[in-house]
Amino acid sequence: xxxxxxxxxxxxxxxxxxxxxxxxxxxxxxxxxxxxxxxxxxxxxxxxxxxxxxxxxxxxxxxxxxxxxxxxxxxxxxxxxxxxxxxxxxxxxxxxxxxxxxxxxxxxxxxxxxxxxxxxxxxxxxxxxxxxxxxxxxxxxxxxxxxxxxxxxxxxxxxxxxxxxxxxxxxxxxxxxxxxxxxxxxxxxxxxxxxxxxxxxxxxxxxxxxxxxxxxxxxxxxxxxxxxxxxxxxxxxxxxxxxxxxxxxxxxxxxxxxxxxxxxxxxxxxxxxxxxxxxxxxxxxxxxxxxxxxxxxxxxxxxxxxxxxxxxxxxxxxxxxxxxxxxxxxxxxxxxxxxxxxxxxxxxxxxxxxxxxxxxxxxxxxxxxxxxxxxxxxxxxxxxxxxxxxxxxxxxxxxxxxxxxxxxxxxxxxxxxxxxxxxxxxxxxxxxxxxxxxxxxxxxxxxxxxxxxxxxxxxxxxxx
Numbered sequence: 001x002x003x004x005x006x007x008x009x010x011x012x013x014x015x016x017x018x019x020x021x022x023x024x025x026x027x028x029x030x031x032x033x034x035x036x037x038x039x040x041x042x043x044x045x046x047x048x049x050x051x052x053x054x055x056x057x058x059x060x061x062x063x064x065x066x067x068x069x070x071x072x073x074x075x076x077x078x079x080x081x082x083x084x085x086x087x088x089x090x091x092x093x094x095x096x097x098x099x100x101x102x103x104x105x106x107x108x109x110x111x112x113x114x115x116x117x118x119x120x121x122x123x124x125x126x127x128x129x130x131x132x133x134x135x136x137x138x139x140x141x142x143x144x145x146x147x148x149x150x151x152x153x154x155x156x157x158x159x160x161x162x163x164x165x166x167x168x169x170x171x172x173x174x175x176x177x178x179x180x181x182x183x184x185x186x187x188x189x190x191x192x193x194x195x196x197x198x199x200x201x202x203x204x205x206x207x208x209x210x211x212x213x214x215x216x217x218x219x220x221x222x223x224x225x226x227x228x229x230x231x232x233x234x235x236x237x238x239x240x241x242x243x244x245x246x247x248x249x250x251x252x253x254x255x256x257x258x259x260x261x262x263x264x265x266x267x268x269x270x271x272x273x274x275x276x277x278x279x280x281x282x283x284x285x286x287x288x289x290x291x292x293x294x295x296x297x298x299x300x301x302x303x304x305x306x307x308x309x310x311x312x313x314x315x316x317x318x319x320x321x322x323x324x325x326x327x328x329x330x331x332x333x334x335x336x337x338x339x340x341x342x343x344x345x346x347x348x349x350x351x352x353x354x355x356x357x358x359x360x361x362x363x364x365x366x367x368x369x370x371x372x373x374x375x376x377x378x379x380x381x382x383x384x385x386x387x388x389x390x391x392x393x394x395x396x397x398x399x400x401x402x403x404x405x406x407x408x409x410x411x412x413x414x415x416x417x418x419x420x421x422x423x424x425x426x427x428x429x430x431x432x433x434x435x436x437x438x439x440x441x442x443x444x445x446x447x448x449x450x451x452x453x454x455x456x457x458x459x460x461x462x463x464x
Contacts, residue, residue: 016144018189019144019186022089022186029058036168056221059405061109064113064206069117071258084118086115092112094172127140216410220417221416263395268452273400274403279444284412285411289415297426332382336383338376345372346367347434353427
């Protein structure tokens, strides 16, 4: 735990507001972009591959840097790192809104991802410093997480309203006043935290992780046009494989590795990470594919698209609460299993959706997916908390969140290769995408059933 320097003039509640505002705009930008894709395409003359990179550049940078960002917060102090991330994210949002072409927009999205990665681990450390009492801290974390869930859910509708009324740059520029307010609140009320100069940054591991993820993402995004056997796609996969192998070698030998490999001896970490990856693979991929389907095949407006997503996103908060109640009564395994089963059912139901399907026929499968994902996500966090020693929790949480972000990158890339506006039959591409999502979800469900036999007690060794 960080030592912190108290100040009587600082308010813990306003520190909570600062960290929550940071998490809100970070999560909002995960889903808000999807409803603006068609307008961006028309305004900036973007092709399908560029659209996928607009979505994935953010998530890729976020996923690649999460583990190192936690180490930076430990070394330099959470408040400094959180402020740096907030400033980078806010400035990058201005860059996104002012972009006049694909290159500038994608670079600005990468910088948003860098800012997001710096903010998330340090925001939790700030909450721990601002709320030293365990009960107060638990309530603060629930507020922090709840605002994120609401932001994710509200993203499509907020994005649809902004794009319809003010154009696509508004979805990025709205971050600026929120960012300025959050930065001021952080400076005025977030507690000072002392860094640990002994904490080393695993630069070799971080570099190899970025190379591996970029290679994999490049291959997945680019496969839509030339196919999996093209030279460029095969080169991307080869780079990912070589960098991934070198990453494992470096981590095994590093005194303070970015990712302690011993953590993967823990079944809860393995199963929860795989489940998190599969949940984000289907959910993020579906948001991207359905946005293109709504606007290109059904010719819906951005606002109509946001409203179409509302049943799926509106249930997130309710299902999160239900998941907590189920976990308290029956253990984390039940909501994890039921959630994945519902998500798979929702994906398979979307196979029957056509261009002229009714709103109800589209909404019910999306609602089923939303409930399923929202039930399962809290349970994977609980599984890690239950089975990992406290000294390993920071790294384990980073692993879980990184796996989820990688799942989102792969989902958008693969779904995007199947649902491309230049294809004549977007419905067929959508059907293939949701079948793929169902298969991945069912494979993850099987690993949960086999890998987590019980909702057991705490494992005292994080590497066990």
